[in-house]
Amino acid sequence: MFRPLAVNIGLRYARSRRSFISFVTGLSLAGLALSVAVLVFVQAVVAGFEREMNERVLAMVPHVTLAGDAPVLDYAGVVERIRGVEGVVGVSAVVQGAGLLKHGERLTGVRLTGVDPGSYPAVSRVFEFVQGGDGVDLPAGGFHVILGVGIAERLGVVVGDEISVMLPATVVTPLGVFARQKKLRVSGILDTHSMLDRSSAYLHRTDAARLFRLGAGVHGFEVAVERPLEAQAVRARIRRALIDDWHALGLPALWDSSWIGTFGNLHKAIQTTKNMLFLLLSLLVAVAAFNLVSSLVMIVNERRGDIAILRTMGSHSVLVVGVFAVVGIVIAVVGVGLGIAVGLGLGIIAEAGFPWLEQLLGTKLMGEYLITALPVDFALADVARVAGTALALGVAATLVPAWRAARLRPAEVLQHE
Numbered sequence: 001m002f003r004p005l006a007v008n009i010g011l012r013y014a015r016s017r018r019s020f021i022s023f024v025t026g027l028s029l030a031g032l033a034l035s036v037a038v039l040v041f042v043q044a045v046v047a048g049f050e051r052e053m054n055e056r057v058l059a060m061v062p063h064v065t066l067a068g069d070a071p072v073l074d075y076a077g078v079v080e081r082i083r084g085v086e087g088v089v090g091v092s093a094v095v096q097g098a099g100l101l102k103h104g105e106r107l108t109g110v111r112l113t114g115v116d117p118g119s120y121p122a123v124s125r126v127f128e129f130v131q132g133g134d135g136v137d138l139p140a141g142g143f144h145v146i147l148g149v150g151i152a153e154r155l156g157v158v159v160g161d162e163i164s165v166m167l168p169a170t171v172v173t174p175l176g177v178f179a180r181q182k183k184l185r186v187s188g189i190l191d192t193h194s195m196l197d198r199s200s201a202y203l204h205r206t207d208a209a210r211l212f213r214l215g216a217g218v219h220g221f222e223v224a225v226e227r228p229l230e231a232q233a234v235r236a237r238i239r240r241a242l243i244d245d246w247h248a249l250g251l252p253a254l255w256d257s258s259w260i261g262t263f264g265n266l267h268k269a270i271q272t273t274k275n276m277l278f279l280l281l282s283l284l285v286a287v288a289a290f291n292l293v294s295s296l297v298m299i300v301n302e303r304r305g306d307i308a309i310l311r312t313m314g315s316h317s318v319l320v321v322g323v324f325a326v327v328g329i330v331i332a333v334v335g336v337g338l339g340i341a342v343g344l345g346l347g348i349i350a351e352a353g354f355p356w357l358e359q360l361l362g363t364k365l366m367g368e369y370l371i372t373a374l375p376v377d378f379a380l381a382d383v384a385r386v387a388g389t390a391l392a393l394g395v396a397a398t399l400v401p402a403w404r405a406a407r408l409r410p411a412e413v414l415q416h417e
Helices: 005-014 021-059 075-083 151-157 205-211 230-241 259-302 302-310 317-361 380-406 412-416
Strands: 064-072 088-103 107-115 144-147 162-173 177-191 202-204 218-225 254-258
Touching: 005 021, 021 259, 021 317, 021 380, 064 075, 064 230, 075 088, 075 218, 075 230, 088 205, 107 151, 107 205, 151 177, 162 230, 177 202, 202 205, 205 380, 218 230, 230 254, 254 259, 259 317, 259 380, 317 380
Parallel strands: 107 202, 144 177
Antiparallel strands: 064 218, 064 254, 088 107, 088 162, 088 218, 144 202, 162 177
């Protein structure tokens, strides 16, 4: 296949077996590959946290929450009114309160959430992460409970075990005043790899209402919106829709909030961190590009005689520039390709090996964070951005050595040969 002369000579120089040139070329390639691998891996980890934030946390926590100072009795009418607000895709009435779970001698605090298994999936995907049971087993009147895996581990329970829940309210008996208690049966374990696993327990809304003595009322409402980033605007629309007939509906004072108030700063921090890390680690690629400059300068010095002969034979300076541009581009392309492959390998190994490392150390390395696993997500756009940046810096690094090679004077070089 026909190839331009500059390409043929450049490829020959890039594959040179001269010990010094091959050593210099190998160092340049290794430095570029290492910097690209680090950038690909770090970008993938941050993208993984962003994915987990969007797909797990924002898919499970309510985007908008409304709660009352007193139980809401006519909650069906409120649900219909909220459902008609623009941007709302799901709404469910809930009962929430704090409790203390007990199994044997073990105790742990928990946030109890009473939900309707029929309507709650429209608000949260939390039930998709229930393990160890036969789906969502929360029959009304059965006092079944789904526990986060962190709670289950602290209590030492599995599916089918019975636990006791103690509530802040008290009951007076002839023997004294005692905290109200009720037996619950564990029907599922929730494992979302997020903070919900450490503090959340779910039971049927009817059972929760009986526990907290609400009668036919509920504590509040959880809402899912079409675009989570617009939750604040939807929250304002919901409030305007309810306030018009506030007294007519017989509602107590309600307070409202959105996920942005709770996790918004974290969401922004992840996006900012991703951009800042890309910028900072791009400087590492730039350092490797400077190394490529010095390496090409050495190659030019090694090939001074060849350059002088080419110029003496009538070759234009453009040919000389093309030759060393091809050398630099080949090193850059191979280095970037190896770096991407190493970065992908590091990400796969890190994500698969993280649970093994936790098991080996006997501790949850990220147990105190919002997301408790090490997520890795190789987004094609991120990898392409890294590759494009590295290649652009690599190509730019070839210009100075190639220009210097074209400016060599054949007579001065050959008189010393």
